[in-house]
Amino acid sequence: MEDQSEIQKSRVDSYVLTEMTWPEVEEALKTVKMAIVPVGAHEQHGPHMNESCDAVLATEMAKRLAAAMHPQVLVTPTVNMGVSPHHLNFPGTISLRPETLLAVLRDMVVSLQRHGIDKVLFLNGHGGNQATLSLACASFIQELGVACYYAKTTASAKKAMKEHISSTLFGHSCEREVSEAYYLAPHLVRSEQLEKGDIVHGGCWEGLRPGNPLQGFYYYEKMTRNGCIGDATRASHAIGKAIVEEALEELSAALRPLLSETVQAQAEHEDRELAS
Numbered sequence: 631m632e633d634q635s636e637i638q639k640s641r642v643d644s645y646v647l648t649e650m651t652w653p654e655v656e657e658a659l660k661t662v663k664m665a666i667v668p669v670g671a672h673e674q675h676g677p678h679m680n681e682s683c684d685a686v687l688a689t690e691m692a693k694r695l696a697a698a699m700h701p702q703v704l705v706t707p708t709v710n711m712g713v714s715p716h717h718l719n720f721p722g723t724i725s726l727r728p729e730t731l732l733a734v735l736r737d738m739v740v741s742l743q744r745h746g747i748d749k750v751l752f753l754n755g756h757g758g759n760q761a762t763l764s765l766a767c768a769s770f771i772q773e774l775g776v777a778c779y780y781a782k783t784t785a786s787a788k789k790a791m792k793e794h795i796s797s798t799l800f801g802h803s804c805e806r807e808v809s810e811a812y813y814l815a816p817h818l819v820r821s822e823q824l825e826k827g828d829i830v831h832g833g834c835w836e837g838l839r840p841g842n843p844l845q846g847f848y849y850y851e852k853m854t855r856n857g858c859i860g861d862a863t864r865a866s867h868a869i870g871k872a873i874v875e876e877a878l879e880e881l882s883a884a885l886r887p888l889l890s891e892t893v894q895a896q897a898e899h900e901d902r903e904l905a906s
């Protein structure tokens with residue numbers, strides 16, 4: 631049985647809605663300026679990772695970011711499914727339409743706004759969600775007056791990526807993602823079944839990857855027979871730690887000015903109230 635003092639310590643170190651009572655949330659809202667919404671996916675990750683990978687990693691990153699930014703942020707429940715039509719021909723993948731994800735996020739933001747939270751960060755664990763999250767941020771600030779931002783969980787760890795990732799094609803169930811899982815959630819990985827990506831060369835997908843003049847849709851099996859890219863056999867806990875910790879530093883540094891703006895605006899409002 632988990633020690634009660636450790637449970638209490640985790641609640642003090644970060645605000646995670648799924649682990650809080652309403653009186654605890656009411657008290658936390660006295661200092662909370664932003665909600666972090668982890669956004670993931672439920673999709674195939676080859677023969678060596680659980681299909682919940684993106685949602686679990688987004689959740690774990692959100693909790694660590696909340697601890698770093700405590701007591702100014704809280705973590706909402708995770709959106710466990712995302713926009714994954716490109717993976718649907720692999721068994722088990724569940725995909726949302728972009729408009730479905732957008733509607734769920736809008737309802738979450740409206741609920742948070744009712745509790746006095748007017749800044750939201752969508753912390754995203756799945757690349758296929760990025761376009762929808764961009765639209766969400768542009769729409770919600772205009773429709774609802776809520777400042778919304780989005781970030782990929784570890785995309786900002788550029789130094790660690792450059793140092794530790796050598797595959798030219800990576801980003802899904804690869805040495806980067808498996809390493810992150812080793813550090814954040816090792817239960818996601820089947821270490822005895824690690825495989826390199828079984829890449830299908832010469833397909834039209836090669837001209838549609840990021841960085842090319844054209845972008846477009848293709849099914850993942852057109853690129854990889856086993857659902858992986860990169861080389862997961864190179865993954866390690868140490869690489870995961872380097873990537874995750876750099877990303878957390880970068881995300882924290884990016885958030886601090888946004889939260890400081892809120893604090894400064896409140897102080898100026900109080901000064902005006904006192905002067906009137």
